Amino acid sequence: MCTLEKRGNLFILTLTGEDQHRFNPDLISSLLDLLSQVKAQATSGSVLITLAQGKFFSYGFDLDWAQAAGSERGAAKRLQDMADLFKPVIATLLSLPMPSIAAITGHAVAAGFTLALSHDYLIMRKDRGILWMPEVDIAVTLPDYINALFKEKIGDASVRRDLFLRGLKMKGDEAEKRGVVKAAYDGEAEVREASWHGEVYAEIRKGLYPQLSAILGLSHKVYAIARL
Amino acid sequence: MCTLEKRGNLFILTLTGEDRHLFNPDLISSLLKLLSQVKAQATCGSALITQAQGKFFSYGFDLDWAQAAGSEQGAVKRLQQMADLFKPVIATLLSLPMPTIAAITGHAVAAGFTLALSHDYLIMRKDRGILWMPEVDIALTLPDYINALFKEMIGDASVRRHLLLRGLKMKGDEAEKRGVVKAAYDGEAEVREASVCLAENLGKRKWHGEVYAEIRKGLYPQLSAILGLSHKVYAIARL
Numbered sequence: 001m002c003t004l005e006k007r008g009n010l011f012i013l014t015l016t017g018e019d020q021h022r023f024n025p026d027l028i029s030s031l032l033d034l035l036s037q038v039k040a041q042a043t044s045g046s047v048l049i050t051l052a053q054g055k056f057f058s059y060g061f062d063l064d065w066a067q068a069a070g071s072e073r074g075a076a077k078r079l080q081d082m083a084d085l086f087k088p089v090i091a092t093l094l095s096l097p098m099p100s101i102a103a104i105t106g107h108a109v110a111a112g113f114t115l116a117l118s119h120d121y122l123i124m125r126k127d128r129g130i131l132w133m134p135e136v137d138i139a140v141t142l143p144d145y146i147n148a149l150f151k152e153k154i155g156d157a158s159v160r161r162d163l164f165l166r167g168l169k170m171k172g173d174e175a176e177k178r179g180v181v182k183a184a185y186d187g188e189a190e191v192r193e194a195s196w197h198g199e200v201y202a203e204i205r206k207g208l209y210p211q212l213s214a215i216l217g218l219s220h221k222v223y224a225i226a227r228l
Numbered sequence: 229m230c231t232l233e234k235r236g237n238l239f240i241l242t243l244t245g246e247d248r249h250l251f252n253p254d255l256i257s258s259l260l261k262l263l264s265q266v267k268a269q270a271t272c273g274s275a276l277i278t279q280a281q282g283k284f285f286s287y288g289f290d291l292d293w294a295q296a297a298g299s300e301q302g303a304v305k306r307l308q309q310m311a312d313l314f315k316p317v318i319a320t321l322l323s324l325p326m327p328t329i330a331a332i333t334g335h336a337v338a339a340g341f342t343l344a345l346s347h348d349y350l351i352m353r354k355d356r357g358i359l360w361m362p363e364v365d366i367a368l369t370l371p372d373y374i375n376a377l378f379k380e381m382i383g384d385a386s387v388r389r390h391l392l393l394r395g396l397k398m399k400g401d402e403a404e405k406r407g408v409v410k411a412a413y414d415g416e417a418e419v420r421e422a423s424v425c426l427a428e429n430l431g432k433r434k435w436h437g438e439v440y441a442e443i444r445k446g447l448y449p450q451l452s453a454i455l456g457l458s459h460k461v462y463a464i465a466r467l
Contacts, residue, residue, distance in 0.1 A: 063465055066465075075464060075465075077463075135443060136435055136439065137433065137435070138465040139439040139465065139466040140439065140464070140465045141460070141461050141463075144446075156407065157380065157407075161447065164444075165443060165444055165447070
């Protein structure tokens with residue numbers, strides 16, 4: 001389902017398995033649990049990378065589980081339950097005391113796209129994978145916190161319109177060009193590699209603001225083995 | 229003044245005549261009435277195109293009618309009246325249960341630009357016509373709902389500043405480049421054709437109109453609040 005690994009200053013949160021990593025109540029609980037652990041173990045210099053195995057980052061809420069309720073009303077309730085359970089996950093990411101990077105090597109759809117967008121930096125594949133909000137096509141409205149997230153993370157009103165009102169399936173190069181992701185690379189390995197260097201990124205950023213870093217009590221680490 | 233036509237799934241709202249299509253109380257009432265008809269007749273796959281004949285999309289509120297009040301106080305009152313009458317037009321467009329396109333083949337000024345901006349997609353001429361908010365030049369402030377509309381529809385703060393604080397007359401190619409319109413074309417026929425093409429493509433998606441409107445309102449929360457629009461949750465996914 002999902003695992004947490006620590007490598008030096010990096011916290012690596014992985015959605016495991018080759019499936020669609022659908023957010024059902026169990027997976028949402030696990031995510032919340034692991035993110036709370038990350039928050040608890042944070043030190044200055046920590047960085048979070050969230051990634052996924054297989055062809056999907058995540059395809060969003062588990063609509064099959066919702067429908068298994070057996071009635072329209074039951075399905076609507078289960079969907080609402082998942083939206084309510086997911087809100088603290090987003091809240092925890094927004095308040096995480098470290099830079100966060102989403103390494104998007106597969107399709108990030110609906111709540112999956114939402115999870116990715118809750119990170120500070122999005123890195124995506126150019127050659128595979130889409131960002132997609134299909135709610136307009138499946139005729140469901142969005143929870144208030146998801147509307148607010150997109151509004152505040154994506155400044156360009158026409159991008160938001162294309163994503164929400166047109167249900168645009170956005171590929172990596174367009175996402176990079178229109179500012180939805182920080183960068184897009186060809187290939188899964190390239191995306192992961194760019195993300196590892198998030199730790200270096202954090203160090204470089206701190207180097208830009210030495211007085212601020214000192215006042216904030218941030219420690220420094222030297223990376224001297226250049227990627228040549 | 230204005231007419232409504234239905235062509236298959238397309239609703240076509242036209243500001244008729246070669247004049248400046250100034251929004252006086254009569255025209256504003258007619259617009260509201262026709263848009264309410266569109267809302268009532270909406271089905272899955274509907275789309276709206278708003279367009280105008282002649283050299284003007286619309287030059288905004290009828291300031292001549294305002295001044296005909298005979299006194300400064302009277303003119304101010306008439307201007308306020310038109311702004312108040314116009315607000316439900318914008319509210320209806322924001323909650324219209326279908327995709328909306330403004331085909332801007334002439335000048336869209338002040339309330340005229342506002343009307344266009346209340347559509348999901350703006351298509352404009354490159355070779356003729358401007359978008360212009362002259363309020364700074366004629367020393368008038370903007371109603372709250374128009375401020376909110378510009379803020380939420382145009383994300384780029386420097387573009388908003390140029391339009392509202394600098395009274396920039398924006399031509400089609402700049403409007404397209406700066407994201408104020410979706411696309412700009414050379415020629416009136418090209419704009420109309422592109423609008424119909426876009427409307428048909430959007431209509432083919434067969435979106436659930438009420439949900440589409442709810443998602444639109446969710447995109448513009450502050451504007452929706454000022455317009456007094458209610459919200460409804462749709463939780464039963466169409467799978």
